[in-house]
Amino acid sequence: MDFGVKGKIVVVTGGATGIGRAIAEAFHGEGAIVIINGRNQDKLDKACAELGQNAHGVVADLLTAEGAQTLADFAAGFGPVDYLVNNIGIFDVNDFFEVSDSRWTEYFEHNLMTAIRISRIVLKDMLARNLGSVCFISSEGAIRSIGNMTPYSVTKTAMLGLGRSLAELTRGTNVRVTNYMPGSTATESVQRYFEGLAKEQGKSVDDTLRDFYKEVQPSNLRRSLIDPAMHGRGVVQLMTNTAMNGVTHRADGGTIHSII
The missing domain is CATH 1.10.1220 (Arc Repressor Mutant)
Structure with missing residues (x-):
């Protein structure tokens, strides 16, 4: 199936490893120009070499506004961003009563603010051009709240709210915002x-x-x-389906007891 992304510009944050890498690989395999970011040039170079000639990496730390602008400017050098995948996130198992305020702040910074910073730049341009698609990579933990991973669950739940709120800004346009909710991968x-x-x-x-x-x-x-490659395919399908806007796509292996 041709998803119509050949030659399109795709930004996958944190796309050198994990689910982000699988998403970058899926888009690249469909002929897209893929931009990934990270904080280690060697890892980025290795990932891009493995992905292929249309993959490009830039050192850009989205924990800062400057890093988000660096990523946006680098991507703009290839053309307007057609697809933005907000994939950066952290997780660990912890005791709620032992998690410090500073660790909570780290969770919000990594799992939410990184996405906010780059979306604030890229989504605004998409709306001005009346074209584009943004996807937030959340987690089954957003719905199946996990007691020994409370900061993770809370920030991933907040991400679902962020995605839906930004989708409201696209009303009547050709821009879409969706959430993707993978399970244990x-x-x-x-x-x-x-x-x-x-x-x-x-x-x-x-x-x-x-x-x-x-x-x-x-x-x-x-x-x-779950094989990460399955999420790569799922995100490409979700982001290219013009009927999908403001929705959360579940890919959790059937863990959550729900028919929707």
Whole structure:
């Protein structure tokens, strides 16, 4: 299927690894010009070399307004941004009563403000041109609130609200804003987490995952981690479907008990 993105400019924040990398790869495979950012030039260079000749990376820290402008200016050098994927985020397992104010601030800065800063620039230009698509990569944790990951869940819930609010600004235009909500995915960071948990529990990774789905996510229908490539495909489909605006697309493996 031709998604009509050949030659289009796509920005994927934090696109060197994980789900962001899979999204960048999916767009690149469809012929798009893909821009990724990060804080390590070597990692960006390696990722771009692996993605292909139409992938370009720039060191730009979206924890600052200056970094967001650097990314926007770099992307503008290739042309107007057609697709913006807000993918940057952090997570860890923690005790709510032990999470400091400064750690809460870090969560809001990484999981929300990075997206706000770049969207404030790029979405404004899209509205002026009357064309474009923005997607926020949230998480099943936004709906299935997780007690031992409270800052993560709260900030991902806020992201859903942000995406819907910005979609309201597109009324009557050819600009769209959507949310994408993945479930537990076999990214490098998630795999490291389960490897560490397995070592701590004295079990194999397979046994640890089996027990995870039995005890922590018994409602999960897949009973396995999701291949990041599936999210890459899903985001391309979502962002190119002109019937989809202001919506949240679930890709959680059936964990959440809901028919919508």
